[in-house]
Amino acid sequence: MWTSTDLIWLKESYPGLKEKSDKELEGRLSFRMLRLDNQYIVNPSLDQIQRTSVSDYLYFCDTYRIRIKWEDRNAYYSASYETGGRLEATAKRLNKRTIDMHQYPDGGLCLASPMDLYDAFLTGFQLPVYIEDFLIPYLFAQSYYAKKQVWLWGDLDHxxxxxxxxxxxxxxxxxxxxxxxxxxxxxxxxxxxxxxxxxxxxxxxxxxxxxxxxxxxxxxxxxxxxxxxxxxxxxxxxxxxxxx
Structure with missing residues (x-):
């Protein structure tokens, strides 16, 4: 579960995403993400943006409506859902199935392999890591896919x-x-x-x-x-x- 420290960080970093209950966050998640020197940076500085070459330029500012929810208090990490209908609209436009958009049948977001998530949170859940290392890169990839129909980091089967x-x-x-x-x-x-x-x-x-x-x-x-x-x-x- 998230802590009071996590919630303070959330209010400062992503104020559109708010605590709905002790096990649920919901709202607008606005982010910026940049590719620089083959690395991906969440909320880059102006200096980092200016250093990016034209040939390597890949930068997105975007907003999604998101719900983060603990389905099981014994789980290592929470589940996330995109509630604004954007992924559904992209799937419909491109004639894709829900699973093709890296969503589970219940609408949950497949942020990464379960082994990567398990490894990241085995010693304890950290909301900043969950949002900036998993959720935002996932949404960044979705924004890119909606424009280019290519998954940035490859595509694993389910x-x-x-x-x-x-x-x-x-x-x-x-x-x-x-x-x-x-x-x-x-x-x-x-x-x-x-x-x-x-x-x-x-x-x-x-x-x-x-x-x-x-x-x-x-x-x-x-x-x-x-x-x-x-x-x-x-x-x-x-x-x-x-x-x-």
Missing amino acids: GIWGLLEWLGRRKHTSEFDLTSTFHFLKSYSKAGKINEILYTRCRNHKPCPCGSGKKTKECHPDIQSAIARLRSGLSSKIIELTRD
């Missing part, structure tokens, strides 16, 4: 295949990466399905195990690496859980 894509794209994997991915695989699917995935002989030229009918390299090219990492990196005790 469900178990997105979890595996996330793991497969990492340059280096830690034990935390492996165990957190496995944890969310278990929450997303039945043990039998996980067992089937972990022991799939996945090859780039073979049909993708997601069932699309496409070759793996044309559908989910990163999952081959992810499956190999899970099989070799997880302890036998964890692997044994998939056989229950």
Whole structure:
């Protein structure tokens, strides 16, 4: 949950977003975001804006109506919703599904992979980190997509295949990466399905195990690496859980 310090920061930084109850914030979230030297900066200074070259210029000022809500007091982080209908309007204009706009079926915003969110808030929730490291970059990407139809930071699939894509794209994997991915695989699917995935002989030229009918390299090219990492990196005790 957010603290009194979080709420003081919110009032100073984003006054349009207000506390509606002890577990809900709602209102207008106005932000500025800039790409500078291949980095993305929330609420940049005038000096930073002036330093940006024309070739690398990417700057958005935008406002969204947002609700941030704790659905579960035991969760590590809150859920967010766009309540002004902008994402729905963009999806309709571009003939996209809700899930294509990185929203869950209930309208919640898919801000990042659950592993990234879990890692960020494992030791405690911080509202400034949630808003400026996750929510605003998500909205910035939505603003860009509405104009260019391109996702700035790539596009992960949803469900178990997105979890595996996330793991497969990492340059280096830690034990935390492996165990957190496995944890969310278990929450997303039945043990039998996980067992089937972990022991799939996945090859780039073979049909993708997601069932699309496409070759793996044309559908989910990163999952081959992810499956190999899970099989070799997880302890036998964890692997044994998939056989229950």
